Amino acid sequence: MAKENYTQYAILGLLTTGYHTGYAMKQMIDGSLNHFWKISYGQIYPTLKRLVEQGFAEVKLSSQEGKPDKKEYFITPTGEETLRNWLQQPIQELPIEKNDLLLKLFFSRHQDTYNTIDLLDTYHSKLSERYNTYAGIKEMILSDLCDQGDTPFWIITLDYGLCTTEAAMDWCVKTKETLLNLKEE
Amino acid sequence: MAKENYTQYAILGLLTTGYHTGYAMKQMIDGSLNHFWKISYGQIYPTLKRLVEQGFAEVKLSSQEGKPDKKEYFITPTGEETLRNWLQQPIQELPIEKNDLLLKLFFSRHQDTYNTIDLLDTYHSKLSERYNTYAGIKEMILSDLCDQGDTPFWIITLDYGLCTTEAAMDWCVKTKETLLNLKEE
């Protein structure tokens, strides 16, 4: 059983959310979805093409004065059904996060403790940045009066990012102590 | 700047930890490293070959009676230096976990609340399984008297898995409530 192609569902979903060009989708994902998804142009444009071929989307060419021409994509009823059908499927497997900090820690016996602690410090500060970014986006969405139907769901995914990031930061602090105790022994 | 090739460092690290064949490495990663790393044979064998070409590893062919021949790989001093050098490099960027549950939640406006809650329940039970698996491995490592120098570092990475998994479970519970409240409004 080949794994499902999530890319097409991400694109179909974005089509329902007011993003109609490949460029706009890329911007959206990099800006507001990057806490749990990423995508490249090399996936977006071929997928849009395929969605049209499959009848899940339609394309309109529009030439704008002052800007390059663009292809605007719109989801079809069949596309909407495909999206809804995917939403109903239960999640098959938990994602595995490939984490190169943990990979380094796993082999850190070969390294000085203070160096390992540096790694943890850097990691912690990056987590902190991430936390603030998520908190900022949440603020922005909440203060934005034009609440669409999507808003509560977007908040939920941000909360996931906030709470797991916080847990990771706590772990950094604890781990630093553990390493220092280990050193003293 | 091309992204670093982490695969080779994972392999180099495993060579220092008593895993000397591609098969053994795959077993190890699937069993004990899968909370933050995964790898396929399609990465392992070509990488081993390349490590030998670069002088980071040496290979010995050994024919065992009863079992297929195997190629045993050993890290060289140059390989060890390469590994240590990588360990010292600070982490460049936080990993982005691609999470298809969150992708579905993000678009769940198109779906019945109870269906969304089903998704969350399934996810929670999988997280719980994962938590128990990690706790089990931790127990096993701690109770194993032959403590190597690696042990404390392995525990640390497991703790990361335990605490972020717990945070995600808490989020599931909170989110369920949020969705039900939303429904009642």
Place this chain on the structure above:
DNA sequence: TTGATACATATCTATTTGATATATATACTA
């Protein structure tokens, strides 16, 4: 007028994923 940025599409290489092919030997099981 040079450079930076925004808009917009397209493509390319390298890596990763996930599956499968190919062997041999052991252990169990009907």
Place this chain on the structure above:
DNA sequence: TAGTATATATATCAAATAGATATGTATCAA
């Protein structure tokens, strides 16, 4: 005893993804 599953072990392939870059127009500022 024949068949089946499992463990050991290496290798390869197609498809998906990542990451970078090419191409072009227009705007704005230094």
